[in-house]
Amino acid sequence: MPQRRILPGLPLSLGVTLVYVTLIIALPVAAVLLKAMSLSLGEFWNIVTSPRALSTYRITVLCALAATLFNAVFGFAFAWVLVRYDFPGKRLLDTLVDVPFALPTAVAGVTLTALFAKNGWFGAPLASIGIEVAYTPLGIIIAMIFTSLPFIVRTVQPVLEELDPEFEDAASCLGAGDLDTMRRVILPLLMPALLAGISFAFVRCLGEFGAIIFIAGNQPLSTEITSLLAFIRVEEFDYPGAAAIATVMLFASLAILILTSLAQSWYGRHLTRS
């Protein structure tokens, strides 16, 4: 008697998936690593710790942190409003969240630059109170905020929708005010989703290129981001140099994703549903 398959078409779909993962993800990653390995350890070290490279890490990580922090708060509030309130135009707003996903990042970059340039709609009033955005780290942060917002909203939103309002009712019957309910009940319950959203957003900020380079000014040692430096090395036909920098970015992103997933599983242990 032939053995019954649990999932029809499993071998086919598994095969397709594996081929896809190999071709689209694993191979390019391996190519980057191989390219980087054509350098000696000393050369590699010199490239990835050069003052210019170090400055790009600093600016990228600090701006990404700032943007992610902003989005953690704002994206959470955004998701909250979308889930908990009814108002005209809610559907439209819900659709707008995905614009940064859909928009080519270069378009976003050009638009943001136009808006925040000294004579732009936002840039002019800001300049009049002494705040410059375009061609400063602030511009980088704004571009990062723009492209990474959907990650937080879209990870928190479905979990919030599933959150039983009775938890909040129980908390308020026990005497908790809004702040205590948020801090002691809602946030902890949403933490796994929020953590995932924060880490996706952060990784996205680290790797963002198109939206940033238009608005950043790209001055080495002050407003140059890491992915741009890798791009410049490619332009100079210095492929191993580009690959070395790319390797650093790759491992940074992987490390963050792994840490997040560890944190989540540690956190999720007690949350197994009754």
Next chain:
Amino acid sequence: MTLHIDSVSKRFGQYQALDSVSLDIPKGELVALLGPSGSGKTTLLRIIAGLETPDQGRVLFDGEDATDVAPRYRQIGFVFQHYALFPHLSVFENVAFGLRVMARETRPSEEQVRQRVSEILKLVRLTNLGERFPAQLSGGQRQRVALARALVIRPRVLLLDEPFGALDVTVRTELRRWLRELQQELGLTTIFVTHDQEEASAICDRIAILNEGKLLQTGSPVDLFTAPATSFVAGFLGSANILARDSLGAGAPAGLAGAKLAFRPADGKLSPSAAAPAPGGHLRLSGTVQHREFLGSIVRYAIARPGGEVQIDAPFKAGEAFIAPGTEVAVDIPHDALISLNS
């Protein structure tokens, strides 16, 4: 604390969930709120707790209008239908929650929190489970954690929404007894929601019957059982045979005024239809045995008659023959077992 519910109404869109419900509960009384699914039981509890605002009517605690007081200031213990234990907190922290969120001036110290939570955990017999998380507990244990959490704030009123709904019969019976003892010991004014009439009769001082948002009748279990006002109440509390008065002709006793009469299955006595005329002071119905169920201590007969079927429970005596289906029988009901119903 005494609780007054004063003609409370609530609509959800087109649906009238509560229709001018009034109920007074003296201090320390346990009232069972009994009604079928969707009758508005949970809605009424939520209004008392302040989680829902009534469209009309007021809720008074000790005579003070609390209709506009926020839930967190009402000091009401609410045990939710599905417990709503915080899944990310241990049993200890779930119970301690109500103490940790107190205003700074009144908040007990860590030492006092520990002591009070331990006391309550002992009271609900969960002393050793403080470190567990809700997902690691049985249904009955969760139930007791939910109760402990509600009790720790020294509630003025305790509201229990079908607390034993998800438990099996043995655990239910044990827990309800224990709950009743605890409630009396603490002297807590309590509303206990259930749709199980046996459970309601077993533990409460009074039963309030709710149907389609209307409070039909309140009274002690014995009162409601012996003198239900309507056929709904008669049928909901124990089983009842309902007879339309018109269908009885001249046989209906003159003393009972209601449009309908009811009697309990155990109050009808079966005899072969050919036998002597009805004894004095009895109402006689005649019909044919349709169906028979042996239920241990009783035998339940379904008797078909022109005005509709009636059920008769006859005590079972070993050695006595059953009446076969198809047999013509007479049912004699003593007049004092007849209940007059308004509708």
